[in-house]
Each structure stands twice: as C-alpha cells, then as structure tokens.
Amino acid sequence: EALGPQEYTGIRMEVVQWSEAARKAIESKVGGRKVFLVAATLRPETMYGQTNCFVGTAIKYGVFAINEQEAYVCTYRAARNMSYQGIMAVRGQLNQLAEVEGTALVGTKIKAPFSVYPEVHVLPMENVLATKGTGVVTSVPSDSPDDYTTYADLRKKAEFYKVDPSWVSLEPVPVLSTPTYGDMTAAALVKRFKIQSQKDIKQLAEAKEIAYKEGFYNGTMVIGEFKGQPVQEAKTKVRDSMIEKGLAFAYAE
Ligand code: A2H
DSSP: OOOOOOOOEEEEEEEEOOOHHHHHHGGSTTOOOOOEEEEEEOOOGGGOOOOOEEEEOOOOEEEEEEESSSEEOOOHHHHHHEEEEEEESSSOOEEEEEEHHHHHTTOOOOEOOSSSEEEEEEEEEETOOTTSSSEEEEEEEOHHHHHHHHHHHHHHHTTTTTTTTTGGGGOOOOOOBBTBBTTTTHHHHHHTTTTOOOOOOOHHHHHHHOOOOOOOOHHHOOOTTTTTSSSHHHHHHHHHHHHHHTSEEEEEE
8 A cells, every 4th residue: 555645647538328237327417518437547557448337236426516617427435525625616516416326427428638549448356445535437458457357258248247348348458568568468367367357356367466566567558649659757757748639637635
C-alpha cells in the first residue's frame, strides 16, 4: 500500500446507451444531463487498449450531479472525495440524482477515450473493492492480469455471468512492450502463475505487482501519440493529453 495519497486519473466514459435496468433506475432522474461512468486508474497510458469496463457485482453506485450539464456514476465514497477536490460545483456538497446496483449497469455501452475501440460495454467483476477508487475499473486485458483473467472468465462462461457474447468480443490490443513479457504482459503472467480464474486472488496480486513494475520501468509504448517512448515518460504525457481534451481529470485519495 502506498503511504502518501494515491494519484489516480479519473477517466470520463460517457454513456452511449443504458442497459434496460440502468435506464429504468436512472434516465428520468438526471434532468437531461450527460452521464459518465468514471474509472480511477493508475495506468492512463494503457487506455489505448481498453476493451470494456468493470463494475462490482456487490457494489451500489450513485449518480452525482457535477453541474447542470453533467453527472458521474461512482461510489458515494468517491463522490464525497471528489467534492473536496473541486470536481463538484460546490465544495463538500453532493447532489445525488439516482442510485443503481452494479449488476444493473452491466450491458451499458460507454465511450472509451483513447481506445482503439471507441465504444465498449460495462461488465461484471467480482473483486472490485468498494473502498478503492470510484468502484469503476477500466479494463485493459493486455496489461492487467485482473482484467485479463476476468475478461477470459466472462468469455468462457458468458451465460453463467449473464453477459451477451457480443459484449466480450473485442480482442486485447498490444499497448506496450517489455523485454521479458512481450506486448501481452498480462497474458504471459497469467500463464506463468497458472492463474485459472478471478478467484485466484493470491496469484493475481503477485502477477499484478510484476506487471506494474515491468510495464513502468521496462515498457515501451507500441501505440498512440507517444509510440516508441518509454512508459515512464509516456505515462504523464498521455494523462496530460487526456486531461487537456476533457476526457479525464486528476483524482486523489
Ligand atoms: B488499473 P491500487 Cl492496465 N477495486 O487501471 C479493484 N481494483 C481497482 C479498483 C477497485 N475499486 N479501482 C481501481 N482498480 C484497479 C488499468 C491497470 C491498472 C492496468 C494494470 C494494472 C492496474 C486498467 N485496469 O492496476 O490498489 C485499476 O486498474 C494495478 C496497480 O490503488 C487501478 O489501475 O494500486 C488499480 O487497480 C489501482 O490499484
């Protein structure tokens, strides 16, 4: 665990089409606002390879007004933090418009900023913590062992997880290359640690640690505006570029 505050990037993923259940819970309550799912990530440079987004199946989300035009979907806890970071109109004040279960959000179609896939679906993940980030996770199966494993679970057992096969049809995309693991770091680590499913929490934690260090210290971008540059340099450049374009914002906790 980090000692100081963790500097996340909040990725603004605009809702393109609600799932039926989310539409019922939300659409009439947002006063015509544009609604965004907001994911907290430590790896903004990987957003080129987003294939979907994850919400927790046991988590409740709120829809919070940012101003008269926009609203964010995230946990109450994250919205409270945001309200003290100048993200809401009035400091420390929340305007919650609606509430929705994670399971109801599954199937919603959202924009995926910077991804080679302009639109992706919201899918269920078992291990999303309500106590970290926004409770919304951008999924990059090329570089996150958690994302890779969960995505593979959903593909193998789409019916069991109640996801439409078309929602899990996008192939992982190479985003960065490392000397040891190539351009699909997560897949290589999942194989090395013999990870079978998202229930292998201990091995996943180890793989995640290695993927993060390997990518950050030894990775080179193979896609996007900063292709050919070390991840260490590209990371903040991608982040700044997303923020400048209004696709992301700084979020700390
Ligand atoms: B990362 P840390 Cl490609 N529950 O983003 C579980 N995991 C969460 C979460 C939550 N509530 N909120 C955020 N996360 C994930 C990209 C990524 C991430 C890659 C590789 C590694 C990686 C795409 N998913 O994280 O405990 C988010 O996934 C490994 C460090 O604060 C976020 O960054 O260190 C990361 O965990 C934050 O975890």
